[in-house]
Amino acid sequence: xxxxxxxxxxxxxxxxxxxxxxxxxxxxxxxxxxxxxxxxxxxxxxxxxxxxxxxxxxxxxxxxxxxxxxxxxxxxxxxxxxxxxxxxxxxxxxxxxxxxxxxxxxxxxxxxxxxxxxxxxxxxxxxxxxxxxxxxxxxxxxxxxxxxxxxxxxxxxxxxxxxxxxxxxxxxxxxxxxxxxxxxxxxxxxxxxxxxxxxxxxxxxxxxxxxxxxxxxxxxxxxxxxxxxxxxxxxxxxxxxxxxxxxxxxxxxxxxxxx
Amino acid sequence: xxxxxxxxxxxxxxxxxxxxxxxxxxxxxxxxxxxxxxxxxxxxxxxxxxxxxxxxxxxxxxxxxxxxxxxxxxxxxxxxxxxxxxxxxxxxxxxxxxxxxxxxxxxxxxxxxxxxxxxxxxxxxxxxxxxxxxxxxxxxxxxxxxxxxxxxxxxxxxxxxxxxxxxxxxxxxxxxxxxxxxxxxxxxxxxxxxxxxxxxxxxxxxxxxxxxxxxxxxxxxxxxxxxxxxxxxxxxxxxxxxxxxxxxxxxxxxxxxxxxxxxxxxxxxxxxxxxxxxxxxxxxxxxxxxxxxxxxxxxxxxxxxxxxxxxxxxxxxxxxxxxxxxxxxxxxxxxxxxxxxxxxxxxxxxxxxxxxxxxxxxxxxxxxxxxxx
Amino acid sequence: xxxxxxxxxxxxxxxxxxxxxxxxxxxxxxxxxxxxxxxxxxxxxxxxxxxxxxxxxxxxxxxxxxxxxxxxxxxxxxxxxxxxxxxxxxxxxxxxxxxxxxxxxxxxxxxxxxxxxxxxxxxxxxxxxxxxxxxxxxxxxxxxxxxxxxxxxxxxxxxxxxxxxxxxxxxxxxxxxxxxxxxxxxxxxxxxxxxxxxxxxxxxxxxxxxxxxxxxxxxxxxxxxxxxxxxxxxxxxxxxxxxxxxxxxxxxxxxxxxxxxxxxxxxxxxxxxxxxxxxxxxxxxxxxxxxxxxxx
Numbered sequence: 001x002x003x004x005x006x007x008x009x010x011x012x013x014x015x016x017x018x019x020x021x022x023x024x025x026x027x028x029x030x031x032x033x034x035x036x037x038x039x040x041x042x043x044x045x046x047x048x049x050x051x052x053x054x055x056x057x058x059x060x061x062x063x064x065x066x067x068x069x070x071x072x073x074x075x076x077x078x079x080x081x082x083x084x085x086x087x088x089x090x091x092x093x094x095x096x097x098x099x100x101x102x103x104x105x106x107x108x109x110x111x112x113x114x115x116x117x118x119x120x121x122x123x124x125x126x127x128x129x130x131x132x133x134x135x136x137x138x139x140x141x142x143x144x145x146x147x148x149x150x151x152x153x154x155x156x157x158x159x160x161x162x163x164x165x166x167x168x169x170x171x172x173x174x175x176x177x178x179x180x181x182x183x184x185x186x187x188x189x190x191x192x193x194x195x196x197x198x199x200x201x202x203x204x205x206x207x208x209x210x211x212x213x214x215x216x217x218x219x220x221x222x223x224x225x226x227x228x229x230x231x232x233x234x235x236x237x238x239x240x241x242x243x244x245x246x247x248x249x250x251x252x253x254x255x256x257x258x259x
Numbered sequence: 260x261x262x263x264x265x266x267x268x269x270x271x272x273x274x275x276x277x278x279x280x281x282x283x284x285x286x287x288x289x290x291x292x293x294x295x296x297x298x299x300x301x302x303x304x305x306x307x308x309x310x311x312x313x314x315x316x317x318x319x320x321x322x323x324x325x326x327x328x329x330x331x332x333x334x335x336x337x338x339x340x341x342x343x344x345x346x347x348x349x350x351x352x353x354x355x356x357x358x359x360x361x362x363x364x365x366x367x368x369x370x371x372x373x374x375x376x377x378x379x380x381x382x383x384x385x386x387x388x389x390x391x392x393x394x395x396x397x398x399x400x401x402x403x404x405x406x407x408x409x410x411x412x413x414x415x416x417x418x419x420x421x422x423x424x425x426x427x428x429x430x431x432x433x434x435x436x437x438x439x440x441x442x443x444x445x446x447x448x449x450x451x452x453x454x455x456x457x458x459x460x461x462x463x464x465x466x467x468x469x470x471x472x473x474x475x476x477x478x479x480x481x482x483x484x485x486x487x488x489x490x491x492x493x494x495x496x497x498x499x500x501x502x503x504x505x506x507x508x509x510x511x512x513x514x515x516x517x518x519x520x521x522x523x524x525x526x527x528x529x530x531x532x533x534x535x536x537x538x539x540x541x542x543x544x545x546x547x548x549x550x551x552x553x554x555x556x557x558x559x560x561x562x563x564x565x566x567x568x569x570x571x572x573x574x575x576x577x578x579x580x581x582x583x584x585x586x587x588x589x590x591x592x593x594x595x596x597x598x599x600x601x602x603x604x605x606x607x608x609x610x611x612x613x614x615x616x617x618x619x620x621x622x623x624x625x626x627x628x629x630x631x632x
Numbered sequence: 633x634x635x636x637x638x639x640x641x642x643x644x645x646x647x648x649x650x651x652x653x654x655x656x657x658x659x660x661x662x663x664x665x666x667x668x669x670x671x672x673x674x675x676x677x678x679x680x681x682x683x684x685x686x687x688x689x690x691x692x693x694x695x696x697x698x699x700x701x702x703x704x705x706x707x708x709x710x711x712x713x714x715x716x717x718x719x720x721x722x723x724x725x726x727x728x729x730x731x732x733x734x735x736x737x738x739x740x741x742x743x744x745x746x747x748x749x750x751x752x753x754x755x756x757x758x759x760x761x762x763x764x765x766x767x768x769x770x771x772x773x774x775x776x777x778x779x780x781x782x783x784x785x786x787x788x789x790x791x792x793x794x795x796x797x798x799x800x801x802x803x804x805x806x807x808x809x810x811x812x813x814x815x816x817x818x819x820x821x822x823x824x825x826x827x828x829x830x831x832x833x834x835x836x837x838x839x840x841x842x843x844x845x846x847x848x849x850x851x852x853x854x855x856x857x858x859x860x861x862x863x864x865x866x867x868x869x870x871x872x873x874x875x876x877x878x879x880x881x882x883x884x885x886x887x888x889x890x891x892x893x894x895x896x897x898x899x900x901x902x903x904x905x906x907x908x909x910x911x912x913x914x915x916x917x918x919x920x921x922x923x924x925x926x927x928x
Contacts, residue, residue: 003733003736007729007732007733008733010729010730011729011730011733011734014726014727014729014730014805015730015747015748017726017802017805018747018748018751018802018805018806019747019751020766021759021762021763021765021766021802022751022754022758022759022762024762024765024766024772025758025761025762025765028765028772035770037770037771037772037775038775038779076658077658077659077662078659080655080656080658080659081655081656081659081660083655084651084652084653084655084656085656088649088651088652088655089652090649090652090653091649096656096660099663099668100663102667103663103667105859105907105911106671106863106904106907107859107860107862107863107864107880107900107903107904107907108863108865109863109865109880109883109884109900109903110671110674110863110900110903110904111667111670113674113883113887113896113897113900114670114671114673114674114900115666115670116887117670117673117674117677117893117897118666118669118670118673120687121673133666134666136662136666137662137663137666137667138667140659140662140663141663144659155351155353157349157350157351157353158353158355158356160316160318160340160347160349160353161347161349161353161354161355161413161416162355162366163317163318163339163340163341164316164340164341164345164346164347164417164426165341165346165366165367165370165416165417165420166341166367166370166371166420167341167366167370168339168341168641169339169641170637170641171370175366176355179357180356180357191753194753197755198754198755198756198757198758200755200756200757200866201865201866205887215755215757218757218758218761219757222757222761222764222870226764226765226768230761231765234755234758234761234762237754237755237758238754238755238758241753241754241755242750242753242754245749245750245753245754246746249746
């Protein structure tokens with residue numbers, strides 16, 4: 001089918017719209033000028049300054065800790081749920097499936113303040129722990145969606161075949177289900193990590209005064225004073241998460257599941 | 260399992276039912292499968308044949324009061340698939356995509372704790388048995404194999420364990436016609452040479468007739484008829500079986516009286532004779548099935564003596580190569596198909612044309628009195 | 633170890649349901665405790681009177697919900713609603729053609745789709761900042777235009793409704809493209825060929841075949857843009873400033889400066905109600921459409 005020229009031109013403009021702001025942002029992280037937006041030469045200065053900032057380093061550490069813990073826990077919980085939903089019939093299954101999608105459509109602000117209320121009510125001090133708890137909650141749904149899709153694309157007779165060959169349920173799980181599901185689990189985990197790492201709204205409500213993840217620090221920088229250091233940290237975040245998403249995408253398409 | 264008496268059936272279903280919600284997929288069925296036989300479960304989609312197979316495999320359990328499944332005399336209702344001596348070949352083969360051909364075939368041996376040293380030898384023999392060269396195919400992955408090759412791997416994988424029973428769930432469905440015929444013969448040969456009982460599910464009646472020692476024709480969760488291919492084909496018990504296997508013409512009427520060894524039946528299209536049958540009593544309504552190849556065509560005025568005949572007009576003459584099908588429309592508007600051997604239309608053409616008046620005839624003993632369903 | 637294995641297997645044989653619930657338990661429990669329960673508590677809070685320090689006092693009242701009838705708050709609701717709809721429409725007009733192009737791109741499909749999806753997965757905060765960087769008075773666009781001599785004074789773009797709208801569209805455009813692409817990709821092009829043979833011109837083929845059959849994707853896309861826009865907070869906060877207040881900002885304010893937790897809870901609940909109404913509408917439309925249910 002031939003594509004009309006206006007469609008190609010229009011699409012190009014849309015792509016420009018999507019990518020230009022980010023490209024400009026990244027380019028100017030190397031600009032040798034603190035205020036102007038005119039090009040004054042290439043420099044690594046702003047990246048160097050990042051390394052000196054305590055708040056950025058602390059924020060990065062906090063984001064990584066929360067990210068890794070939340071990802072591992074939600075990956076385990078989410079995969080177990082996906083297995084239950086895909087392979088078993090039980091009462092309340094449709095209700096549960098619907099319930100699993102609700103966190104994905106609920107506005108972050110609602111999730112954030114409801115958790116704040118809960119923690120304050122329980123007298124739980126706000127900090128890394130509360131942030132992690134919140135992140136696990138919204139990451140579970142992500143993992144479930146990805147792993148479930150993979151499971152549903154998997155020939156269920158593979159597990160039955162293994163059982164006719166003498167493998168009991170546990171052996172079948174480890175030798176057949178997990179190896180075939182693994183790329184999906186990793187893909188879902190990478191997505192969950194990215195969501196956790198980038199999260200601002202929910203985190204802002206459940207983090208206390210001292211603890212800050214990287215997005216919170218960046219937000220503070222944006223509010224206070226626009227300077228190229230923000231461009232620099234933004235560029236790093238963009239490149240890092242893009243890499244993770246690329247990996248998640250490749251893994252998600254790996255291995256044919258219907259032999 | 261202890262060595263059972265040689266004449267004991269290897270599989271017994273006693274009043275087995277399996278419901279899904281309100282629907283009885285398998286409804287109170289009884290059947291026995293003999294050791295070493297090639298047994299087919301035949302029927303249209305939804306008749307319960309696959310559920311029956313899965314009950315045998317252990318993937319489904321009978322309802323709480325839904326009868327007993329026995330293998331080699333022992334009740335196995337609650338035994339898991341890996342606790343039964345049953346092998347299975349699935350419709351889509353279910354070859355493990357992440358393992359090579361060798362590892363696929365070796366999987367069962369590993370699960371049964373066969374000594375490491377023995378495994379490669381047995382794997383190679385199993386592959387040779389299904390005509391796959393271990394050297395060429397051993398290290399290949401499933402996505403590098405054709406459909407037919409995958410199917411053989413699935414067979415080898417199941418057979419290497421020498422199960423007492425091999426279950427096959429429509430394994431030839433996705434294969435093209437010529438290869439399918441070859442595979443049918445190979446499966447039959449394997450059954451005879453290995454002495455393993457084969458239980459085969461199919462909706463293709465030709466396939467079932469070709470391969471089976473006995474067939475269970477199923478309809479709506481019940482066994483409509485169980486017998487050898489000849490019994491099923493030549494003596495169908497019900498209209499369903501007569502329609503599902505091959506083609507049939509149906510004639511209805513009311514039994515009038517008995518003369519000699521035959522009954523006179525009065526039908527709306529005329530009278531005809533039928534050999535004696537338990538269902539025949541004065542005044543009973545009956546239906547008979549007559550296969551097209553048991554019928555002949557004559558001019559209405561030249562009806563041979565001793566044969567039944569119904570008069571009609573020829574609607575169509577269809578050339579099928581080996582046979583010629585003549586479709587005759589009878590007085591009540593219904594169609595009757597007569598299959599005549601083709602002895603060469605170019606040298607000895609049949610005298611029948613569209614529009615001719617003709618009588619379809621059959622010998623009284625060439626029919627089947629049908630039972631109620 | 634073998635004994636434990638046998639015991640687990642025996643237990644799970646008995647009832648298939650037990651097996652399922654054993655798998656579900658940890659995750660579901662977590663979601664119940666840290667997602668459902670907090671929202672329920674929030675709902676109860678919205679019905680209690682405000683306490684001295686901004687929390688709650690015992691009692692039951694509808695005053696926080698009634699407060700929404702005040703024109704000031706109605707205006708905020710209204711604005712949020714209208715902006716969300718506007719953003720949805722713009723995303724549809726921009727996103728549909730793009731999705732159409734990608735669906736027709738043969739071997740480039742995956743790459744093109746990846747390029748659309750990539751920005752969506754990266755930090756929303758960073759992308760919003762990128763918008764600020766472009767739109768400020770001393771930002772990229774203004775500097776460029778000033779240097780080129782096209783304008784004498786910087787155009788005020790930041791802290792205007794225009795900025796918020798641009799931010800919303802920028803943030804959620806990929807959400808529109810994805811589902812529309814998914815349903816266009818499934819389109820059987822022989823249907824269009826059949827229409828052509830029957831005499832339909834390009835415009836007719838589009839409006840009478842392509843569009844109706846891609847409707848499930850369109851509806852899903854509209855939903856995926858509309859819902860987050862309703863609850864949007866960051867965009868209006870950073871790009872709109874103090875004047876462009878959406879309901880998300882109002883809510884956030886109740887938990888910081890304004891110190892009125894029950895009122896904030898009530899506002900949250902109203903947003904949730906709007907979101908749920910949108911989802912239910914989507915499910916109804918999806919189940920009734922001809923190309924039905926193939927997408928989200």
